[in-house]
Amino acid sequence: MSSSPIYQCNVYFGLDVARASDILYGGYFEHRLSSSAQLSLYHQRVMLNDIRLETGNYSFPIIARGCTPSDTICIGFMAHGSDVTRYNTVPIGTDEIQIYPEGSELLYQSSGSSRWVVYSVPHTILIQAILTYSGQDMTLSKENAISLKLPKGSIDSLLRQTNEVFTIAQNSSNSDCRRGNFNKIQEQLLASYSRIICDAMLESSIEKKSSVSQRHNNLILDSEYFVMSCDDVSASLINIAQRTGYSLRALELIFRNSVGMSPGKWFLNLRLNGTLRDFLMATPVSTVSGIATRWGFQHLSRFSEQYRKTFGEYPSHTLNRSKKRVEAVSFEREFDSQINS
Known part of the structure; x- marks a missing residue:
């Protein structure tokens, strides 16, 4: 992996939030607003080769309808606001992550302020990382999103690593990043997601959301x-x-x-x-x-x-x-x- 990540940050205020369609690189989302009060969207993205890490902070209730990227699996979780958010009309529970196949249609809805994190990784890279960790081939659905219930504290751990990635990427010209510190944390993040997904699936803890x-x-x-x-x-x-x-x-x-x-x-x-x-x-x-x-x-x-x-x-x-x-x-x-x- 390269030690020169591409870091992007976009901030939208007021009705211009409706123009923010590229909140997931390679995907498209249509924001629907229900009022004009206190609208702000803070969006960050780090790109390193084919892997992307993105986060968005909404200060207001939001409906977002769209499609995830066609070239990556998207793994998402709520940093905060899980109690007021839904995906495809299904409530998002505490300590859950969602796995969206390539090109998934997605309806995201929040009735209050929220922050989401999405880790996008090519299918082959994720499967290889899972194989490296577990020694087993894992099959991920190519059609339906799934939700995994994680052990308490797992989301907090992922969030700490996420924040560290953004901190390092913002200062990508410093000596620590040149020495490969960014590569190291990225590798750790991929390993963390692989371990969490593998352990949850092997324990048959996939949340079977209502048909x-x-x-x-x-x-x-x-x-x-x-x-x-x-x-x-x-x-x-x-x-x-x-x-x-x-x-x-x-x-x-x-x-x-x-x-x-x-x-x-x-x-x-x-x-x-x-x-x-x-x-x-x-x-x-x-x-x-x-x-x-x-x-x-x-x-x-x-x-x-x-x-x-x-x-x-x-x-x-x-x-x-x-x-x-x-x-x-x-x-x-x-x-x-x-x-x-």
Whole structure:
């Protein structure tokens, strides 16, 4: 391994949190906000060849829907906030880690502040490290995420090593790092994850999460795809009930138990966040009505009020601010071009 890690740190504030789509290198996640109050996301990443270590601190409730990287297995745990977080509608227990196969679809939801850590490693490297530790070949699911219950204190140990990696990477020019100190801690971290996974699986302590939760997560995901193809959310909910065999009352209970809100509120939040991302990525010709209509909002005055109640400002204010930012960037680029020509 190289002794020159690539360290990155990104901080997002306010509604710009919705633009942070690359919180897992090689993956894509869509952040959905439920308010504009006290929004901050602090994200760190260390890359060393094909292995990545990432962490994110959310100061607010969050819904993140997306896909993990297609080239690595992701091993995640909660540094804090496990009592308020879910993955794929399943509550995350204390002293648990989750293993996500390459390219897994993931719904992350937290009802309060939280910090997560994800260690991404190629399948072959992880399996070889497990083999080195145990002398046994281990089979990891290529389709379903699994949760492992760890002995008390294991998460704290992983967190200490994680923090040490980030500390060393931030100071990668110092003599300790040049002497290979970073390589050593990285090797120790890989060995720790391998040992923990191996021991937990050999002891048959895989947490068998409810198949009902998995069905409900699939229902919510499929419903999102269907609803986004319809203009009328109310009509599409009736169609979802007809297609799945659930009654509207059953859908209501499933959503409230799985994601903590009604179907109507869930899909309204989905659409509002869609408009927010489009406003933040606006072009000079973007309009409020054009973006709102694209996301299924037919009554602009009602949409503007729903947007203001959720994000603390009218859509026109978000759009105008984004356009000014685009203009400023364009001016700066033009100025630099003239200076360098």
